[in-house]
Each structure stands twice: as C-alpha cells, then as structure tokens.
Amino acid sequence: MPVSILSPVRAVLAAAVLLLALLAGAVPSAAQTRVKDLVTFDGVRRNQLIGYGLVVGLNGTGDRLINTPFTEQSLKGMLERLGINTRDEVLRTRNAAAVMVTATLPPFSRQGTTIDVTVSALGDATSLLGGTLLVTPLLGADGQAYAVAQGSLSVSGFSAAGAAASVTKGVPTSARIANGAIVERELKFALDDIGAVRMALRNPDFTTANRIADAVNARLGGGSARVLDSTTVDVRIPPQFHGAVARLIGEVEQLSVRPDGIARVVVDERSGTIVIGDDVRVSRVAITQGNLTVRVVETPQVSQPQPFSNGQTVVVPRTDVQVQEGNGRQFVTLGGNVSLQQLVNGLNALGVGPRDMVSILQAIKAAGALHADLEII
Structure with a gap:
C-alpha cells in the first residue's frame, strides 16, 4: 500500500498549530482586578473613635506629676469618684x-x-510596659460614646538606661490592646432600605468607572448601573435583589475589570525614591549626564618665630581647592514611545544614582519628551 508524502507535512503543521495555540494561551492577559478592590460602597464605612484615659501599674516609668498637671487632675478625679478624698493631698x-x-x-x-485599640502616651512617661488601661469611653465625631476600652497593654518596644548609656528599641510609649474595647452603641443603617447602591472609586478615573458600569450591566442587565462622574457609579437595585442588598453587593464585588489610570512618575526627593507607572511613555530623546566635583581641603600650618626673637607663634591658613569634572559619558538614546522596562534600562545605562535620575526625569519632562505626570513629593 503506497504511503502519502503529505502525512509527515500534515503532522508537522498540526504540531505547529498546537504549539502556537499553547503559546497564545500562555500569553498573560490584561491584569484584571476585582471591583471589591477598586471601590467603596456608600454607607459601608469605618468610623474613627478617640478617648482620654489613664494607665496604671507602670514600674516607675509613668508621668512626672509636676510636669503633667492633667495627669494629677485625672488621678484625683478618679479617686474621688471611688470615694477617696485627695483634694488637699500632693x-x-x-x-x-x-x-x-x-x-x-x-x-x-x-x-x-x-x-482593637491603640494606646499612646500623652505626657512625659518613658514606657507603658506592664500598664493597665482603666475604663475609657471612646467617642465618635458626634461626641457620643460608641465603645468602652479597658485591659492590659501589649508593648512591642522597650527602653533601658544606666548612668552613662541607654538603649531603646521600638516605641515603648505606644501600645495595643487586642479586643480591648466593647461596642456599646450601634450605628443605625438599614442596608435593605436603600433604593440604589452607590460605589466610590478609590482612584477616580472615567475609563475605570465606565468599565465597572459595563461589567455590572452585563451581570445584572442593561440600565442597572450608570456613571455619575469619575468617582461615582450608581447601581439600581433589581427586583430580584429587593430585601437582599447584601447579596447584590457581594456579587458586584466579585466582578473583574481592568482598571485604568493616568501615567504618572512619583519622585520623593528626600529619600531619592522614584516610582514609574507602567503607562509612562517617552518620546525619542538623547540623554547624557556629567559629574562635577569641587573639593576644598584646609591644611593650616603653624608659623613659629626664630629662636631668641620677639615674634609670636601664629597659625597660617592654607586652602587647597580642587575641581574635578567626571569623564564625559556618551549620549544614551531612548527610542520613541519606549516602555517602562526600556526607560529603566536606558536610565541604568547612564550609571547614575536615584538622586541624579530625579534631575534627569525633570529635564526630560521640561523637554516635553515625558508623556506622564511628574509628581514630586
């Protein structure tokens, strides 16, 4: 039986097609992020509480009452409420x-x-190690007490001192109490009574807001979500979720979208930290960077008079100023519309440190070649 010569060719072609399919599947798709990580829901928020209290049981590391009169007043007030008169006592x-x-x-x-609660020293106490927080009401922004805190402190730092030296690790004047406060007042908010769920983007952006609305409409049906502005997406409660708003929020949270944002370069001049976004692009530009070092050396000399003379010993100043210019580096060219990796490679090719890169990025921005917001903090 004759064998067709096309069989091996077809086998090779089939293997090639399979390999291309596998490679295509291995290419990472655009990064998807849950809506839960992009927005906050109106009404579903945390509230800050604050209170003033006393910590007792410290091993001689508390406030000096002569320097902190409010601590002395608080102690006397607490003792009087417990039936102990200390009005005329020191x-x-x-x-x-x-x-x-x-x-x-x-x-x-x-x-x-x-x-959980966090406890921080207010006076001149040196350590809160071993202390116990007494009953402390925690107030909200409206002045109402929403929780009461009390318990033993957990301090991560310590401080030890001697006559001539001291050692401090961490912050011994700050502590935490796990599950240290009990909620006494509830915030009145009925989730099922709302007619629409409003989402606020953590990073306002029109493109991201529209993508979120499209994902919600694809899940719940057209017209359920609409974009109000770059920060707000409004979702109307469908009939099947009346009385089950929590379930609706749970399903919306799990939707995945690809967030968008403004190309931005953030520079911290104090620490020399540079963060470059992935969307940053640079037009074709040539860069060079040179170093100039000025060194001033003081080598004063002592001039003494001749023996048996009436002269005086004086100090003669001598200053040596040296100017050194670094070897001129060749221009490094960045091609048009380069990616983040190409931009980093081009800057690294100059052999400069982070602080010099700050000046280079500012110069590229001034030349109009950096297509991104340059934010200096």
Whole structure:
C-alpha cells in the first residue's frame, strides 16, 4: 500500500498549530482586578473613635506629676469618684500615665462585639510596659460614646538606661490592646432600605468607572448601573435583589475589570525614591549626564618665630581647592514611545544614582519628551 508524502507535512503543521495555540494561551492577559478592590460602597464605612484615659501599674516609668498637671487632675478625679478624698493631698506617684486611646469602628458593628485599640502616651512617661488601661469611653465625631476600652497593654518596644548609656528599641510609649474595647452603641443603617447602591472609586478615573458600569450591566442587565462622574457609579437595585442588598453587593464585588489610570512618575526627593507607572511613555530623546566635583581641603600650618626673637607663634591658613569634572559619558538614546522596562534600562545605562535620575526625569519632562505626570513629593 503506497504511503502519502503529505502525512509527515500534515503532522508537522498540526504540531505547529498546537504549539502556537499553547503559546497564545500562555500569553498573560490584561491584569484584571476585582471591583471589591477598586471601590467603596456608600454607607459601608469605618468610623474613627478617640478617648482620654489613664494607665496604671507602670514600674516607675509613668508621668512626672509636676510636669503633667492633667495627669494629677485625672488621678484625683478618679479617686474621688471611688470615694477617696485627695483634694488637699500632693501626689508623687510615677506609676500612672495619661494616654490617648484610638480605635476604628467597623461597619455594621453590633453591640457587644470587640475591637482593637491603640494606646499612646500623652505626657512625659518613658514606657507603658506592664500598664493597665482603666475604663475609657471612646467617642465618635458626634461626641457620643460608641465603645468602652479597658485591659492590659501589649508593648512591642522597650527602653533601658544606666548612668552613662541607654538603649531603646521600638516605641515603648505606644501600645495595643487586642479586643480591648466593647461596642456599646450601634450605628443605625438599614442596608435593605436603600433604593440604589452607590460605589466610590478609590482612584477616580472615567475609563475605570465606565468599565465597572459595563461589567455590572452585563451581570445584572442593561440600565442597572450608570456613571455619575469619575468617582461615582450608581447601581439600581433589581427586583430580584429587593430585601437582599447584601447579596447584590457581594456579587458586584466579585466582578473583574481592568482598571485604568493616568501615567504618572512619583519622585520623593528626600529619600531619592522614584516610582514609574507602567503607562509612562517617552518620546525619542538623547540623554547624557556629567559629574562635577569641587573639593576644598584646609591644611593650616603653624608659623613659629626664630629662636631668641620677639615674634609670636601664629597659625597660617592654607586652602587647597580642587575641581574635578567626571569623564564625559556618551549620549544614551531612548527610542520613541519606549516602555517602562526600556526607560529603566536606558536610565541604568547612564550609571547614575536615584538622586541624579530625579534631575534627569525633570529635564526630560521640561523637554516635553515625558508623556506622564511628574509628581514630586
């Protein structure tokens, strides 16, 4: 039986097609992000709480009452409420400290649930190690008490000192109490009573807002979501989710979209940190960078008079100024519309440090070749 010579060719072609299909599948698609990580939902928010309290039980590391009169007043007020009269007494304890207590009240926190609190020294206490926070009401922005904190402090830092030296690790004047506050008042907010869910983008952008609205409409049906502005996307509650808004929010959170943003270069001149976004593009430009070093050396000399003369010994100043210009580097050319990696490679080819790169980026921006926002912080 004759064998066709086309069989091996077809086999090779089939293998090539399969390989291309595998390679195409291996190419990473555009980065998708959950809506949950891009927006916040109106009404689903945290609230800040603050309170003033006293920490006791410190091992001589508390406030000096002579320097912190508010601590002494707080101690006397607390003792009087407990039936102990100290009105005419002079307190000399160093085992107590005035502190500020802060906490974050999560959304939909119910009465009786617990939250973490942070305790920070207010006076001149040197350490809160071993202290216990007394009952402290935590107030909201409206002046109402929403939680009450109390408990033993957990301090991560420590401080030790001797006659001639001291060692400090971390911040011993700041501490935390895990589950240290009990919620006493609930925020009244009925999620099922709202007629629409409003989402606020963490990074306002019209393109991202429209993509989120398109994803929601594809899931819930056309007309369910509309973009109000670059920050806000409004979602109308469909009939099937009446009385089940929490389920609607849960499904919207899991939708995936590709966020967009403005091309931006962020420069921190204090630390020399540079962050370049992936969308940053640079037009064709040639760059060179040179170094100029000026060195001033002072080598004073002592001039002494001759023996048995009436002269005086004087110091004669001598200054040596040296100017050194670094070897001229050749121009490095960045091609038109280069990517982030090409931009980084081109800057690294100059052999300069981060601080010099800041000046180079500013010069590229001034030349009109950097197509991005240059933000200096």
